[in-house]
Amino acid sequence: MQETIDKITRSFNAELEKASSVAELNELRVRYLGKNGVFTEVMKSLKDIAKEDKPFFGKLLNDARVKIEEVLQEKDKTAAKEEQRARLLAERIDITLPGVSAEAGSIHPLSKVKAEFAEIFTSLGFEIKEGPEVELDFFNFQLLNIPKDHPARDMQDTFYITDDVVLRTHTSPMQARVMLEQKPPIRVIIPGKVYRVDDDASHSPMFQQIEGLVVDKNISLCDLKGCLETVCKKLFSSKTKIRFRPSFFPFTEPSVEVDCSCPLCGGKGCRICKGTGWIEILGAGILNPKVLDNCGIDSSVYSGFAFGVGMERVAMIRYGIPDIRIFFENDIRFLKQYK
Numbered sequence: 001m002q003e004t005i006d007k008i009t010r011s012f013n014a015e016l017e018k019a020s021s022v023a024e025l026n027e028l029r030v031r032y033l034g035k036n037g038v039f040t041e042v043m044k045s046l047k048d049i050a051k052e053d054k055p056f057f058g059k060l061l062n063d064a065r066v067k068i069e070e071v072l073q074e075k076d077k078t079a080a081k082e083e084q085r086a087r088l089l090a091e092r093i094d095i096t097l098p099g100v101s102a103e104a105g106s107i108h109p110l111s112k113v114k115a116e117f118a119e120i121f122t123s124l125g126f127e128i129k130e131g132p133e134v135e136l137d138f139f140n141f142q143l144l145n146i147p148k149d150h151p152a153r154d155m156q157d158t159f160y161i162t163d164d165v166v167l168r169t170h171t172s173p174m175q176a177r178v179m180l181e182q183k184p185p186i187r188v189i190i191p192g193k194v195y196r197v198d199d200d201a202s203h204s205p206m207f208q209q210i211e212g213l214v215v216d217k218n219i220s221l222c223d224l225k226g227c228l229e230t231v232c233k234k235l236f237s238s239k240t241k242i243r244f245r246p247s248f249f250p251f252t253e254p255s256v257e258v259d260c261s262c263p264l265c266g267g268k269g270c271r272i273c274k275g276t277g278w279i280e281i282l283g284a285g286i287l288n289p290k291v292l293d294n295c296g297i298d299s300s301v302y303s304g305f306a307f308g309v310g311m312e313r314v315a316m317i318r319y320g321i322p323d324i325r326i327f328f329e330n331d332i333r334f335l336k337q338y339k
């Protein structure tokens, strides 16, 4: 028995020598002291020993077991400490380094302007509609009093898809679509993309308009002016004034070009308004009775007004942006300014 115990102790010590991690020490513990471990086995063989010798060998065995337990615990502690130290070293961070801030996106200035328009017009009782960007010539031109071969077609350089299908050159075809669909009173705005063969610092082949349409009894230029002035005051500042200049559109009669007092200099004259104090912002007019009749609305009973405003133009004025193309370049340095 004595010999067996010595052998166990020796082999344990040899193994202990090699074990250094907490996991290895655990494995050793299970193998020697566990339920099915070496000591349990030897314990079983006690039954074959003479009764009077049992207490002696029992104690011997137990002492050896306790000794092993102690040594294991001791080594365990050092191993755990060592492992923690290594982990802390590996996970070391330099808390004096500057942090990496999370990048948040921002709303595109055009989307902001669009949302503001929507907010203002819905507060005035307008409904918001949308329409197709690929449009029939019939809606884009013909119903709006611009027949084929009419010189007014030159006002808008058109992308033709076929002879009868175009990329809409303005949001005005939605005037016709809405009037064909709805009975007066009508109050809608139609925001959306439009396309023209045009490309320079103030024109882009794709840009966005907001069409406005009101049809009811006794609608006059006064209503148009009141409506647009209210909108411009909300959009720019309460001091903003507007003025009408005579113009021509085949679908409105009379037609006007609308200027607002320059929101950047307050009307004194600056680079943006080219020293005039006024900035042209949209085209508008009283619905041509021909268009009402074309769309099945009795022009002897109803009248209306319409306007078309360029969203990029408003955003350019609003934020003092000199070139329309910047909107579409997706330059993060530009976009970041509008957070």
Ligand code: PHE
Residues within 6 Å of the ligand: 169, 170, 171, 172, 249, 252, 283, 284, 285, 306, 307, 308, 309
């Ligand atoms: N559709 C015109 C344009 O794009 C603007 C407009 C709309 C004018 C409604 C009058 C009435 O230039």
